[in-house]
Amino acid sequence: MAKLLTKSKFKMALECPTKLWYYDRPDEYANILDDDSFLKALAEGGAQVEALARCYFPDGISIESSSTTEALNKTQLLIQRDSITVFEASFQYQNYFLRADILQKRPGHIKIIEVKAKSISKKDESKMGTKKWQPYIADIAFQKWVLQQLYPSFTISSYLMLVDKDAICPTDGLNQKFLVQKDSNSKAIVTLTSPVTEEDLSIKILREVNVDHHIELFWQEKNDEEQTVKDQFHNFSKIYFSEQKFPPKAKSECGDCQFNTKESDKFLSGFKECWRESLGYKETDFNDTTILDLWDCRNKPKYFQQGLIKLKDINETEFKINESDKSGISRTERQWLQIEKVKTQDNSVWIDKESLKAEMDSWRYPLHFIDFETAMLPIPFNKGSHPYQGIAFQFSHHTLNENGQVAHVGQYLNTEPGVDPSIEFVRYLKKELENDDGTIFRYSNHENTYLNSILERLEQMIEPPNDKEDLCFFIRSITKSPSDSKVKWEGPRCMVDILELVKRFYYDPLTNGSNSIKQVFPAILNRSDFLQEKYSQPIYGAVNGIQSHNFINQCWIVKENNRIKDPYHLLPPINKDISDEDAQLLFDSEDLKEGGAATIAYAKLQFTNMSHSEREELRNALLRYCELDTLAMVMIVEAWQDMLQT
Template sequence: MLDNKYHEKKFTKSAFNQAVECAMYAYYYRNSKDYAYHFDGVDGIAEVGDQFGALARVYEGVPDENIIRRDPTLSPVPAQMKTLVDTMRFLRMENADVAEAAFGTNNFLVYVDILHKRGDTLEIIEVKSKGIGADEPLYSFDGRGGKFKSDYLDKILDVTFQKYVVQQFTKFFESYSHLKVRAKLMLVNTDAVSDVDSLSSLLQIKFKDGHREVECASDIREKLQGKNNIARVIDVDELCDKIIADEIPEIANEKFNGCFVDFVEKVADMYVNNRKDYSLCKVDVKKFNCPFYATDEERKAGKKDGCAEFFKDMLGVDIAGKPCIVDVKGGSKGLPPSLKGNGWLEQKKLLLTDINEYEYVPAEDATPEAFQKRTKLSDNDLRFLHVHSVKTGEVAPTFLKAAAKAEMAKWTYPLHFIDFETYQGAVPLFKGSRPNEEVAYQFSHHVCYEDGHYEHKEGRGGEFISLEAGKNPNFKFVRELKKQLDNDDGTIFRYAEHENIILNAIRVQLIESDESDKDELVRFIEKITHPTGSCKYPFTAGPRDMLDLKAVAQKYFYHPMMGSSNSIKQVFPAILASDETYFRDHYGDDMDPYHNLPMLKEFAAKVDANKFPADFDDSDIWNDEKQINCGGISKLDYVMLQAGRFNKLHTEAIRQASLKYCEVDTLAMVRIWEYFRNNCEE
C-alpha cells in the first residue's frame, strides 16, 4: 500500500483547477475556512450538472453497484483508502465499467467520472455539463500565429491532469504498470433533441444527511433505450499527451510556467504541506480577479483576504478594502495610457486613486458645464467621473439633461417596461427540446403614460407565469406577450440584452415547430427584436425593436454609488439617492421595493391551504428562509418544480414570490423613467 508519507489533504481536481488560474489560489482554497471565497456561479448550476453526470453513467453502462461512493462516516484518510481499495478491486477484473474510481499517490488523488477497463486499457471520461455543437471543433490552431484556441481549455486541462495522475498511479503500483491510459471528454451536445418525456424528472436530485446526490428512476435505462443521446464524447488523448509534454507552448507558458509536470508536482507539494510558494506565481493584471477577496464585513468577521495578501507579499502594496485600477469601466482594457500593459506594475500603481483621471478627460472638458454640452457620456467620461468621485469624495450625480430630453422626445407613449425570468439547463426538461435551450416561464410588464401614471396588473400592464410540470411554456409565453404589447405602438424597454436573446431563441423554436400560429408569432418577435450575433434564420431589426434602458441610463446618467457598474441593482439605488426627496414624498418606505421582498415563509403563510394543500412532505428540499431575488427562481428550484417535488402549498408560495420579484424588476425600470421624466421637466 501507500507509504508513510500519505497525506490527509491530497491535491485533487478541484485544487488543480484553482492552481491553473494561480498557484496561490490552491493554497487559499485549501484554507478556505480562513479565507473569504466568492464563487462566481449560478445558483443551482452544480446540482443541474450532477443530473448530467448521472445521465452520463447511464449512457456509459455503469451499473449502480459500480459507483464507488465515499463514506461520510469515515475520517478523510480511511475514506480515501476505502475508495482506492474499491477501485483496485475493479482493476483486477478483465473488463469493468466504473464511476468515481479513485486514483492516488502520496500527493495526488482524483476521482474519475467514468472509467472503462478493457483488458490492459483504462479509458477515463471526464463529464462536464458545458454545451458544444454536434460538429463544433473542441479546439483549433486558428488563433493569431496559429496558436491554440479553445473555449473549453479548462475542461481539457482538467482531464489532462486526471490522465497524468492515473499514469502516476500505474507507475506507483507495479502490478498496474502494464495498463495504458486513454482520455476522453464528455460534453452536452446542444444540437441533440430530446425524444424523452421529462428527461430531467428521471434524474431526481436528493439531499441526504447534508449530501447531494442524483437518484435515477428505476426504469431509466428502459426509457432511454433507442432514444437520442444528448451527450458528445470526444477523444482528447493525443491532446492531453501534448499538454503533458509541453508541446503546445502557449498553454505551457500561460498556465504552467513552461513545464506541466514541474508545475503540477511543485504545486501539489505546496498544497499537501500547506505552505505558500510565490515562486510558482507571476504578477499580472488577472490576479485582481482573485475570488479569495474579503469584503469589509468578512474582514471584521475574521476572514483573510487572499487577493490583498498576494499583492502585499509580492509588491508591498496594501489593497485591502480599497478600489483598484481594474475597477474602472472595462477593467484592464479601460486603464489610462500611462498604466496600460505593464505600466501599472512597473510603477506599482494598483489603487484606483493612483489613476490620473485627467488622462481620460482633459481638465477643460471636465467641468459640470462642459459635461452638460455633451450628447452622451462616453466610456472615458464614465471612467473620469468614477475615479474623480473616489479621489474627491464627490457624491452628486451627473445627468445630461438636454441630451436626455432629446432622447425621450423620440419615445412613443405609452411606454412598456418588460422583464423575463428564464431557465437554461444541460438536461432538457421537455420532449422535443435541446440541452441548454432557453425556457421562458415568466414576464412582468409595466405600462407608463405621458401624464406620469403607470399600470401593472390593471389596464394594459400585466404579468405571466407558467410553472406547470412537463409543459414547455415558451409559445404560450410569446402569445401572452403579444396580447399585451400589440394594443399600441408604444416604445418597449428591456434592461440589457437578455429579453432580445430569449425572443431570438424562441423564434427559432417556433420556425422549427408545427404550431398553427407560428407565422404570426414569428412576425411579432421580428417586429420587436433585432438578430443576435449568430442568427440561424436571418432577419432585420424590427420597426419596434426594444430599447435597452441600461444603454439609455449609461448615456445620460452617472452617480458615484454605481462605481463602474450599470447593473439595475446599482443604477436603481443611485436613481433613488439622486432624487430622494421626490421618491420618499411619493412612495415613502416603499420607494425601494427590493428591500421589502418577503421570505418564502411569508408567502406560504398567506396561501389558502384549502385550495393549495400541503399534500405531501417536501421538507427535504423546502427552505422557507429563502427569498426569491437576484434572477428569480433558482435553477434547482425550477427543476424541482418541473419534477413535481414541491407540494401544492409550497408551489403556490414560490409562484407568488416569483411574481412579486419580477414585478419589482419592472417597477425599478419605471422608477428610472420617472427620474428622467421629472428631471427633464425642471
C-alpha cells in the same frame, strides 16, 4: 493526515496557487463558493447529465463509499478484473487523488470519461484549445497524469462527455425522469422516477470528445513567467505538500476570487491578506477604488504590470480615449469619467441631459417595461428539442402613462414540471403588448436574445401552432436580429434597452462602475428626491394607489444608516438556502448568471420533491422579484424625467 491534491484543487491552483492555502482553512477564511455544490449541480443540470451519462453504460458498477480509504479499496478490488466499467473509481498516487466519473478498463488500456454539463456543437470542437476550455481540459489532464503514474504500461485515453447542442431529443419527458435530492453531505444525488428506455437513448444527447491532443498542448502552455503548466504543477505541488503558502501575487484575476470577501469577526479575507503581502497595502488602501472596479476594463494585466492599480494613479496620457460616433459617451469616455471622478473626489451624478431628452422625446406613451426570467436546461423537456434550448417561463409588465400613472398591469409564470411554456409565454406577452403602440423597454439584451431563440424554434417546428405566423410577426416587430444572423431586421417597435441609455447618458459614482440594474436602481433611489417623496408612502399595491399583483401597501423607501435601503433587500431571498447576490456567483455561464436566484428556483420547482406549500412560497417569491425588476425600470425612467426638469 497529509492533505491530498485533487482535480478541483489542481484547477484552483492554476487560477492562483495561493488560493489553496485559504481553501484548506475554511475555519479561518471566508469563501463565497462554500457549500453550494448542490445548488450549482441542480441549476446547471450537472447531476442529471451525469445520471444520463451512466445510462449509456448499463454494465457500469458504481462505487458507493463513506470515506476516501473505502473508495480506494473498493476500486482496487474491481480494477483487478480485465474488463470493467466503473463509476466514481478512486485512485491515489503519492498525495494526488482522483475520482473518475466513468472509467473503462480493458486489457492494457484505460479510458477515462469526465462528464460535464457543458454544451458543444460541431463548430465548437475547433475552439477547445482556447482559454475558455482550459478548466475542462485541466480537469481531465490531471486525472490522466495520475493514472499514467500508477499504470505506466497501460495506454490511457481521455474523453470529455459533453452536451451535444446539435442533437435532437428522441422522447418527451426525459428530463423529468431525473429527480434531484440532497444527500447527507449536501451533494446532489439523482433518483430515477421511471426507467430510462431504449427509445430515450436512441439518440445520444451527450457526446464523447477525445481530448488527448488537447491535454498534450495544455501541459506545454506557458504563463507570464514563461513556465509551462507542467512546471507550475510540480512547483505548486511541492509547496502545497510542504504545507507552505504560495507567495501571493496581485493580478487582474483577483477581482473574481472567491476569497475576495469582507472581513468579519469570524473570518479573514484571503484577498486582503494577499494584497497586504504582495503590495504592502494598509487597511486604508482598501478604501481606494482600483482597476478591478473599472467598468469593462479589458487590459487589466497591463495596468498591474505597470503598477497602476489605484484609479487615482492613472493619468490621461496612459489612457486611450475614443470618441463616440453617436450621441452620448463612448465606452472609453465612460471609463475615463469614472477615473476622473475618483481622482477629483467628485461624487456627483453625470447626466447628458440634452441627448437623453432627445431620446425620451421619441418615446410613445404608454411606456411598457418588461423583464423575463428564463432557464437553459441540458436535458430537454420535449421530443424534437435541442439541449440548452432557452426556456422563457416568467415575465412581469409595468406601464407608465403620460400623466405619470404607474401600474403593474400583467405577469406570467409557468413552473409546471415537465412543461416548456415558451410558446405560450410569447402568446401571453403578445396579448399584453398588442393593444397600443407604446414604446417597450428592457434592461440588457436578454429579452431580445430569448425572443429570437423562440422565433428560431417556431420557424423550425415540424408541427407548428396555428398562430405561428402571428407569433413570428409579433416577435420580429419588437426585436432586432441577433448580431450573427444572416437575415437582418429591426422591428418598428423594437424594444429600447435602458442599459444602453445608462451607458451613454448617465453615470453615478455610487454604482462603483457597475451598470447592473441591481446597482443602478438603489443608487438612483438615493439620488432622486422625486422617487423618495413618491414612494415613501405605502401607496404601492394600495387601494387608489399604484396597481400591483403581488404587493399590498408596500413602502419602498426605508432608511438605514442615513441611506435608503436597497429595495431588493426588503424582500426575503428567493431561495432560503442562498442569498440572491451569492446565487449569481455560483455560475460560470453568463446565461445562468443572468437568471441567478430565479434559475435555481426554477430548477428546484422542476427537479426536486417539494410540498404544495413550498412550491407556492417559491412561486410567490419569483412573482415579487420579477415585479420589482420592472418597477425598478419604471423608477429609473421616472427619476430621469424629473432630473430633466430641474
